[in-house]
Amino acid sequence: MFSWSNKDEHKKTPELYENVVDGLKRIYRTKLLPLEKNYQFHDFHSPQLDVTDFDSKPMILLVGQYSTGKTTFIRYLLQQDFPGIRIGPEPTTDRFIAVMYNEKEGVIPGNALVVDPKKQFRPLTKFGNAFLNRFQCSTVNSPVLKGISIVDTPGILSGEKQRVDRGYDFTGVLEWFAERVDRIILLFDAHKLDISDEFRRSIEALRGHDDKIRIVLNKADMVDHQQLMRVYGALMWSLGKVLQTPEVARVYIGSFWDQHFKYDLNRR
DSSP states (O other), X not given: XXXXXXXXXXXXXXXXXXXXXXHHHHHIIIIIHXXXXXXXXXXXXXXXXXXXXXXXXXXXXXXXXXXXXXXXHHHHHHXXXXXXXXXOSSOOOOSEEEEEEOSSXXXXXXHHHTTOTTSSOGGGGGGHHHHHTTEEEEEXXXXXXXXXXXXXXXXXXXXXXXXXXXXXXXXXXXXXXXXXXXXXXXXXXXXXXXXXXXXXXXXXXXXXXXXGEEEEEEOGGGSOHHHHXXXXXXXXXXXXXXXXXXXXXXXXXXXXXXXXXXOOGGGO
């Protein structure tokens, strides 16, 4: 009779989800995805999200020039080696390596990785076969990797070497990963503070994801505390020219390897 009298009858029962991820998947599929398709959002911005994008673990991307300790940093976190690890003073890591958890250790090549429905790397096919040959997944049985995945990148080149084409869009791949990872760690070496042209382009590709970036000055135990202050100041000056922000970037200082510190005065 009166519209207000049967108001309770029209109330919808609230949708219940077992966890937040299931709720996000449902909302994206029913509400956001039709809107994105209607406005052709996937054509000009980013491809649609798959189920694997919601189910995947948080990812950390390591970026830095060659021999700044990126691969050693991963070994320090895992407390063990992983398949495909190569460490040396020269540019050793020549590919993108996604270090992920699995009970069986092994290496999955990039061509197989992008067609695996359980992994979130399918959109990387757009970068071509030259990139997929330089991309692999190393699976390790480590308790650390039960909560996160780590992506190791090729050492960024300097000098004459950076003029040689890699054969694929390196900065484009970095941009793709930067959109999807949860933390980006920029590693610097206390002995190698110059920012090459390729490194500058890579940092510019990460622009827009400033909230994810953490800057780490690695190998800080190789210099004494007085030299470390000079190195820290020089790094801040170099970063100020590249980041182009009025605020000073926060730099974390450490030495991530399993050897004894050479100068441990700064440990305090």
